[in-house]
Amino acid sequence: MKPLSLYLHIPFCVRKCHYCDFLSFQADEAQVKDYVEILLAEIDLEAPSYKEYEVQTIFFGGGTPSLLDGQTMSRIMESLCAHFSIAKDAEISMEVNPGTATLSNLISYRKAGINRLSIGLQSAVDEQLLAIGRIHKYDQFLSTYSAAQEAGFENINIDLMSALPGQTWESYLMSLEKVLNLTPRPTHISAYSLIVEEGTPLCEWVEQGKVTLPEEEEERRMYALTLEVLRKKGYDRYEISNYALPGYECKHNCVYWTRGDYLGLGLGAASLIDNNRWSNESEMQAYQERISNKMPLSAKQTLSVSEQMEEFMFLGLRLVEGVSVKKFEETFGVSVREVYGKVLSKHQKDGLLTVDEQIRLTEKGLDVSNYVMADFLLS
Numbered sequence: 332m333k334p335l336s337l338y339l340h341i342p343f344c345v346r347k348c349h350y351c352d353f354l355s356f357q358a359d360e361a362q363v364k365d366y367v368e369i370l371l372a373e374i375d376l377e378a379p380s381y382k383e384y385e386v387q388t389i390f391f392g393g394g395t396p397s398l399l400d401g402q403t404m405s406r407i408m409e410s411l412c413a414h415f416s417i418a419k420d421a422e423i424s425m426e427v428n429p430g431t432a433t434l435s436n437l438i439s440y441r442k443a444g445i446n447r448l449s450i451g452l453q454s455a456v457d458e459q460l461l462a463i464g465r466i467h468k469y470d471q472f473l474s475t476y477s478a479a480q481e482a483g484f485e486n487i488n489i490d491l492m493s494a495l496p497g498q499t500w501e502s503y504l505m506s507l508e509k510v511l512n513l514t515p516r517p518t519h520i521s522a523y524s525l526i527v528e529e530g531t532p533l534c535e536w537v538e539q540g541k542v543t544l545p546e547e548e549e550e551r552r553m554y555a556l557t558l559e560v561l562r563k564k565g566y567d568r569y570e571i572s573n574y575a576l577p578g579y580e581c582k583h584n585c586v587y588w589t590r591g592d593y594l595g596l597g598l599g600a601a602s603l604i605d606n607n608r609w610s611n612e613s614e615m616q617a618y619q620e621r622i623s624n625k626m627p628l629s630a631k632q633t634l635s636v637s638e639q640m641e642e643f644m645f646l647g648l649r650l651v652e653g654v655s656v657k658k659f660e661e662t663f664g665v666s667v668r669e670v671y672g673k674v675l676s677k678h679q680k681d682g683l684l685t686v687d688e689q690i691r692l693t694e695k696g697l698d699v700s701n702y703v704m705a706d707f708l709l710s
């Protein structure tokens with residue numbers, strides 16, 4: 332059977348964070364209930380096309396999936412199990428925001444088959460959480476973390492952010508250390524820099540000078556600290572912003588970076604199957620109407636060979652292990668040197684990547700990955 336990953340989008344949040352441009356919004360109970368029915372109908376509609384696949388990973392993302400109660404998550408999981416063939420050892424992750432998941436819900440999630448949590452802490456400093464509009468305080472994170480242990484979750488990711496308003500490298504270090512001093516330690520840490528997205532309240536406040544972000548030098552120091560501190564504590568960096576204890580790399584996200592097949596279910600969810608890319612409608616009414624009318628999505632884009640090569644390189648190079656020279660040739664019937672010879676030589680000369688059986692970004696290359704990856708665009 333062919334491997335498949337599933338992504339389910341839960342687009343609801345208690346309220347919008349100041350920096351957020353994800354597809355998420357506040358909703359009342361009735362809207363959430365309606366959405367779940369539509370999601371179940373979409374599972375029903377889509378699953379028959381994936382009979383020859385076995386699901387290796389499932390990811391509930393958002394939004395805030397932990398706004399769904401235990402019973403609702405159990406219903407969705409039961410439906411997935413009834414409609415898809417799911418591997419016994421499948422990684423089944425769910426995003427949880429502190430302050431939204433009760434112990435009884437966490438117990439139900441675990442019973443329903445969820446075996447990995449990703450908790451959005453972002454910072455251990457309450458003023459910084461407030462500055463970016465998060466709904467929780469650090470203490471609430473601690474309660475969620477210990478409730479997750481009590482519910483039987485052993486595989487837990489924690490999201491941290493750097494370059495936040497008011498953050499210094501010292502206070503960032505404090506957040507890192509608090510996370511590393513948790514008992515037991517999280518198995519995985521994602522550490523991203525805050526990106527100020529156009530159209531968000533944070534962007535407006537920065538432009539108006541109402542909010543000040545750390546200077547670039549301070550930000551670089553936080554970035555360097557992440558690698559240094561986490562490495563010392565036994566976490567391997569396996570992707571530009573992701574660190575794991577050995578054996579705990581996120582299998583689901585690795586599917587994205589290696590261009591495995593994945594099916595997105597829910598509002599705006601993206602899919603890649605056999606080199607066809609598509610996304611569900613991001614407008615609720617249009618999405619609900621199509622699913623209610625049992626209509627398949629018509630707009631699917633088949634990627635050209637050049638687009639596939641570009642993705643192969645710039646997604647694969649995000650991984651510290653890089654991309655396989657042999658796999659490139661097996662996939663495209665042409666050597667990577669033939670297609671990217673000039674780009675490889677240029678960045679090799681500058682010490683930004685190495686080429687042997689694998690093509691990898693060096694540590695210096697990972698620091699400036701966007702600059703290097705832009706050169707892999709063929710058009």
Ligand code: SF4
Nearest residue numbers: 344347348351355394
């Ligand atoms: S919790 Fe996540 S998805 Fe929801 S508003 Fe905040 S950043 Fe956006």
